[in-house]
Amino acid sequence: MNAPTETRPVADAQHAPDPAFTQAVAQFRNTITPDMDFTTALGAVRRLAKLRRQGARSAVSTRVAVLANTTTTQLAALLDLFLFAQNVDAEIYEAPYGLMRQEILDPSSELYSFTPDFIVLATTRRDLGAAPNAPDAAEAAIDAAGGEWEALWRKAHERLGCQIVQNNFDAPPWSVFGNLESSHAAAPGHFIDSVNRALAARAPGWVSIHDLDGLAASVGRWNWGDERFFHLAKLPCAPEHLALYAHRLAVLVGARLGRSRKCLVLDLDNTLWGGVIGDDGLAGINLGQGDAIGEAYVAFQRYAKALAARGVILAVCSKNEEANAREPFEKHPEMVLRLDDISCFVANWDDKAANMRRIAQELNIGLDSLVFVDDNPAERKIVRDLAPEVAVPEIPVDPADYVRAVEQHRYFEAISISSEDFQRTQMYRANAERRETASNVGDIEEYLRSLEMRAWIGPIGALEMDRSVQLIGKSNQFNLTTRRHSAADIQRMLESPDWVTRVVKLTDRFGDNGLICVALAHAQDDALHIDTWLMSCRVLKRGVEHALLNNFAAFARERGLNRLVGEYIPTAKNVLVKHHYAGLGFTEMAAAEGRTLWELPIGAGWAPLPHHISAEEVQ
Amino acid sequence: MSALLDDVTAVIRTVFGDDEITLTPTTSADEVDGWDSLMHLNVIIALEKRFKVRFSTAEISELKEEGKNIGSLLDVIAAKQGSAP
Numbered sequence: 001m002n003a004p005t006e007t008r009p010v011a012d013a014q015h016a017p018d019p020a021f022t023q024a025v026a027q028f029r030n031t032i033t034p035d036m037d038f039t040t041a042l043g044a045v046r047r048l049a050k051l052r053r054q055g056a057r058s059a060v061s062t063r064v065a066v067l068a069n070t071t072t073t074q075l076a077a078l079l080d081l082f083l084f085a086q087n088v089d090a091e092i093y094e095a096p097y098g099l100m101r102q103e104i105l106d107p108s109s110e111l112y113s114f115t116p117d118f119i120v121l122a123t124t125r126r127d128l129g130a131a132p133n134a135p136d137a138a139e140a141a142i143d144a145a146g147g148e149w150e151a152l153w154r155k156a157h158e159r160l161g162c163q164i165v166q167n168n169f170d171a172p173p174w175s176v177f178g179n180l181e182s183s184h185a186a187a188p189g190h191f192i193d194s195v196n197r198a199l200a201a202r203a204p205g206w207v208s209i210h211d212l213d214g215l216a217a218s219v220g221r222w223n224w225g226d227e228r229f230f231h232l233a234k235l236p237c238a239p240e241h242l243a244l245y246a247h248r249l250a251v252l253v254g255a256r257l258g259r260s261r262k263c264l265v266l267d268l269d270n271t272l273w274g275g276v277i278g279d280d281g282l283a284g285i286n287l288g289q290g291d292a293i294g295e296a297y298v299a300f301q302r303y304a305k306a307l308a309a310r311g312v313i314l315a316v317c318s319k320n321e322e323a324n325a326r327e328p329f330e331k332h333p334e335m336v337l338r339l340d341d342i343s344c345f346v347a348n349w350d351d352k353a354a355n356m357r358r359i360a361q362e363l364n365i366g367l368d369s370l371v372f373v374d375d376n377p378a379e380r381k382i383v384r385d386l387a388p389e390v391a392v393p394e395i396p397v398d399p400a401d402y403v404r405a406v407e408q409h410r411y412f413e414a415i416s417i418s419s420e421d422f423q424r425t426q427m428y429r430a431n432a433e434r435r436e437t438a439s440n441v442g443d444i445e446e447y448l449r450s451l452e453m454r455a456w457i458g459p460i461g462a463l464e465m466d467r468s469v470q471l472i473g474k475s476n477q478f479n480l481t482t483r484r485h486s487a488a489d490i491q492r493m494l495e496s497p498d499w500v501t502r503v504v505k506l507t508d509r510f511g512d513n514g515l516i517c518v519a520l521a522h523a524q525d526d527a528l529h530i531d532t533w534l535m536s537c538r539v540l541k542r543g544v545e546h547a548l549l550n551n552f553a554a555f556a557r558e559r560g561l562n563r564l565v566g567e568y569i570p571t572a573k574n575v576l577v578k579h580h581y582a583g584l585g586f587t588e589m590a591a592a593e594g595r596t597l598w599e600l601p602i603g604a605g606w607a608p609l610p611h612h613i614s615a616e617e618v619q
Numbered sequence: 620m621s622a623l624l625d626d627v628t629a630v631i632r633t634v635f636g637d638d639e640i641t642l643t644p645t646t647s648a649d650e651v652d653g654w655d656s657l658m659h660l661n662v663i664i665a666l667e668k669r670f671k672v673r674f675s676t677a678e679i680s681e682l683k684e685e686g687k688n689i690g691s692l693l694d695v696i697a698a699k700q701g702s703a704p
């Protein structure tokens with residue numbers, strides 16, 4: 001199994017970075033936005049090169065091959081720029097112009113000696129064969145196109161174990177079939193649309209289909225392409241949209257490296273409603289039907305609510321008396337967002353940068369998982385200055401433009417959306433309540449008992465696959481080795497007699513936490529080696545670690561193994577679990593370059609660890 | 620004329636990230652370090668944006684040809700802006 005991405009500590013002891021330089025780099029990342037003008041973006045590419053010469057580095061590094069039958073020079077440079085904005089350093093290989101298929105098919109191509117973690121297939125409609133010349137040929141043509149690309153993905157993945165991002169095909173702005181373009185089986189537009197659906201349906205877990213067609217449509221199809229620059233220089237789209245295009249590709253790669261944001265933090269006054277609740281009162285704020293501005297605020301709330309419904313966490317950060325801040329949520333009939341949509345509600349008079357840290361801590365996520373939306377430029381500035389890890393989009397004056405201002409950044413890109421994402425708000429909120437219970441209960445054991453926790457521990461099955469791969473792709477903090485195994489890797493483990501896969505699902509009296517833990521181990525010699533162990537930080541210190549360890553020990557004993565072996569690979573984010581194995585009674589057996597190996601004999605002298613979870617265990 | 624030259628010079632300095640570049644109407648692309656076909660497009664794109672003009676496909680390739688210079692570029696922009704150079 002290969003581990004496609006090396007994560008490494010940001011700071012390096014030999015040359016401790018100058019804080020002012022680190023700050024400047026963080027602020028530079030925040031200036032890289034998808035609405036950058038092309039010339040400005042090229043200037044930023046030069047600035048990036050200069051910062052790198054001065055030692056600027058990102059938290060994560062990766063290798064990306066860009067393959068296209070169009071010119072990729074600008075696209076590749078901008079892809080690098082937007083990955084850097086997400087704290088990723090990419091080494092980029094641009095395949096020679098026009099050799100997309102050959103590079104994949106030829107095992108001796110430079111693509112394979114480069115060994116990318118990601119292949120970006122920057123296809124356009126020109127890479128798709130002609131539309132079927134008769135309606136009855138359509139089905140076969142769609143199938144053939146889908147089959148060809150799938151075969152290329154599989155070939156590359158088989159040889160490299162890499163992940164793939166491929167564009168779907170952008171329909172042209174013209175419609176030779178007129179209004180029948182979208183419905184007639186032999187129309188190019190219909191053909192492209194059908195192939196795009198087929199690609200989406202065929203894509204395995206390790207392939208992201210980038211919706212280039214949707215991007216072209218959102219820009220406007222006549223504006224998207226600039227035929228002059230295609231004919232002159234084979235640019236894939238109008239130059240003014242190259243930054244936007246590169247940004248979209250970068251967020252898809254970033255999502256697979258765990259760089260997506262998780263939480264939208266909202267200011268209240270003049271962000272969710274017009275006016276100031278503390279001054280204007282419940283009846284005085286502008287929100288709701290009958291007033292154009294009031295409707296614009298409702299529309300923005302609907303957008304936030306829709307994000308929450310698919311798994312984005314919402315938080316509030318407002319300079320207000322808490323009772324005032326809560327009042328509209330409780331009493332205003334036009335409020336779309338309600339208190340139970342908000343996982344963390346902070347209303348006080350502290351500076352907002354400090355509040356960002358509080359929210360991150362409360363939700364147990366990194367500062368770099370937050371997006372902060374505030375109409376007030378001064379508040380945006382203080383957060384940008386003092387908590388530069390937080391994404392702070394520019395917010396226009398007109399509330400009618402708020403949705404676009406946030407949406408264009410694609411902060412919350414997900415590799416897949418599982419049914420558990422739909423319940424996430426409830427889970428985080430129940431968690432906050434749990435924490436309150438904890439502060440009321442003196443004895444921690446009593447508290448854990450009072451949670452009435454029930455766990456299901458078993459192998460990764462079809463139902464567990466999506467969520468498991470998602471967690472493997474994005475968990476950073478409670479992650480012992482940060483190995484980003486793909487769905488295909490997991491499939492191979494499931495088929496191997498030596499590997500054991502485990503997931504834990506946990507419910508308690510406050511609700512269903514869903515699938516919160518993934519662990520992968522393999523038997524070798526006399527030991528069970530734990531390759532991967534990650535958990536959602538929501539369930540820290542609840543005893544899940546003990547329950548899972550007991551499960552592994554029982555499995556190992558049954559196979560006649562004598563020891564469990566654990567491994568810790570440090571990254572910038574997982575210091576939380578540095579002492580994980582020590583805490584479970586393991587002893588350190590080896591250490592090199594920060595990595596440590598731990599062992600636990602499980603002979604007669606070892607007894608299962610205590611916990612308060614009633615576990616259903618499936619082998 | 621010289622105002623337009625100044626404006627064009629400012630755009631080209633931005634594109635090349637080099638504030639030292641000085642241009643005269645007789646300067647040709649070959650005399651500017653790094654003005655290759657890729658940079659030529661970057662210059663064209665920046666000029667279109669700055670002057671709100673649109674170069675035709677033919678103009679874009681001709682402006683890079685032998686014998687053309689900054690003066691030719693100024694002429695094309697001035698003509699598109701509807702004023703004599």
